[in-house]
Amino acid sequence: MFAHPLAMHARPGGLELSYPNRSQIVGATGLEKYEYPYTPDLTLGVAGLNSPDTKTDDFGDWTTTALWSDGAQTLRATFGHGLPFVYATKSGGDAQVTFVATPTVWANYGNVLGVSVNGRHYGIFAPSGAGWAVNNTVATSTLAGKDYYSVAVLPDASTTTLNDFKTYAYNFVTGSQVGWTYSPASATLTTTFNVSTVAKEGSAAGTLMALYRHQWMNSSSVNSGYTYVSPRGEMKVVRGSNSFSMTQKFQGVLPYLPDNGAANTLNKTQLAAYVNEANTSATLNPTGDSYWVGKGLGKLAELVPLAAQVGNTATQNAFLDAIQRVLQDWLDGSGSNLFYYNSTWGTLIGYPQGYGSEEELNDHHFHWGYFIKAAALLQQYRPTWASGATPQGRTWGASINDLIMDAANWTTTTSQFPRLRNFDPYAGHSWAAGHSGFAAGNNQESSSEDMNFSSALINWGSVTGNTAVRDLGIFLYTNETAAIEQYWFNQSGGVFPAGFNKPAVGMVWGDGGAYSTWFSAEKEAIQGINLLPIQAGSLYLGRNPAYLKTNYDFLGREPNTWKDIFWSAYAMYDAAGALTKFGSGAYTLKTARRKRTPTSSCTASMPWDRWTPASRPTCPTMRSSRKAPPAPTPPITPLPAPSP
Structure with a gap:
């Protein structure tokens, strides 16, 4: 530990x-x-x-x-x-x-x-x-x-x-206990420990x-000269107090990237063609486990405002209908797609499950973030949806709130879910492995999917008028922005030790950081997994534009895969240059997909993924199971409403 x-x-x-x-x-x-x-x-x-x-x-x-x-x-x-x-x-x-x-x-x-x-x-x-x-x-x-x-x-x-x-x-x-207060008037988040x-x-x-680096950089509480070494850089000590606080600016999260009106140089004819191209049966009917269906919902949520921007109401409604149908199919508690509450572990599990989300409780914030994002977009365009009744007599909105509570219960009064399950408030970021049974501690790979979860909470809280959820999202988003800049990207140069000449790590571990992933040894995957999914909440990546060029240049070539992911990030450094890379439209956009099954390169990629210091598996298998969902026992019953 x-x-x-x-x-x-x-x-x-x-x-x-x-x-x-x-x-x-x-x-x-x-x-x-x-x-x-x-x-x-x-x-x-x-x-x-x-x-x-x-x-x-x-x-x-x-x-x-x-x-x-x-x-x-x-x-x-x-x-x-x-x-x-x-x-x-x-x-x-x-x-x-x-x-x-x-x-x-x-x-x-x-x-x-x-x-x-x-x-x-x-x-x-x-x-x-x-x-x-x-x-x-x-x-x-x-x-x-x-x-x-x-x-x-x-x-x-x-x-x-x-x-x-x-x-x-x-x-x-x-x-x-951690506490947070957001002041909309000054756009200031205060986090108190x-x-x-x-x-x-x-x-x-x-x-x-x-205090960790991301804490003392945003705090005036340090009052001693004591320091410690850590895998997160130098720690500085607050002496003689029971608390300290951090103050950070929240720079905002949009529900989607808007049309800039008269100032826009967007080719709407080309965009309209892209929207029509995306209107396919595969897009409208995402399939697979809770991660891949979530990814499909995330794609639909991005397409809705684009259809609106080109005035294609029919296609916009087709996308909205698909989001509503898929969400309700998963939230109605019946059929082969469902969320099941497991009282032993105090958790919701989506079936079909994926990547250990069931037996190891991995990645719940990754999976649920896409569902919540799509629900927020649906609620924005169809404001009565959240108050609609489920077959169990609850509301669709209450079911979305259960997904939030599962991964990041913000209350101190609810026994149904543990407090802040995935998010580690002192570390400033979430952990993805549900069991954390590694000699290297716990780990998180895709910090950007964690931010997708946080930005989804901000959007959902805003469109439903739930300031507690909105401010929870702001707390998660703002703290993890600082953590990502330091611990994944080393943007101020104070974390990675001498000799580790990488612009980023693919995974943060309890004992350090790895330039690798669970699923690929390719540079595009290692760096890109902390960029995707590109969405309006990704603009935190642009706080240091010069870093994005450094990250991109480290590939040493144009990306072979996930080109659109890298070009979108590069656009925050050089928008015109990114458009030039994209070209005139000959490139066919790809959905950013994560194949998280260990590959043949995993032995070289992850020799440190070990259970004990003396025993190292040759290949990580902890996050790649694909078991068929069992029939939940006891029978599914409606969840009681969480305490406010």
């Missing part, structure tokens, strides 16, 4: 810790990955603990409390993004810290140790009046009859830093929190 600055691994004897602060570049030439590998330093636990498993005992928006129990000893450990501390409580035995090698003890105040192991520095904090007994690789303490202690990774090996960290070592973090703490001893207030 890569929480940064710490990383951790649950073991039978407790929580193993690492501070991954050294990078390496691995993988086949041309398909490299940079990573900060997990190399353990110590395990915090309880003497004699041998737990058969580790369970989640409590959680916040970016913190977790894990529980170990073997019937005689118990350990609870709280950790999370940005926390240099792990906070432990125990029962049934002495507190125990086991090092991977005999540590260098450079400070010993009885209850506080300053130690170094593997060249990394830690503070070990027991209650006042307690002491640590260090014997080779093991430190133990009775904790003076208390049940708590903490361990912190230190920025350096100075006693000044150790004493400062001691000030906050007993303020145990007990929860975390709060942790709750309980003081085990002492009178100090607050704690220490390390």
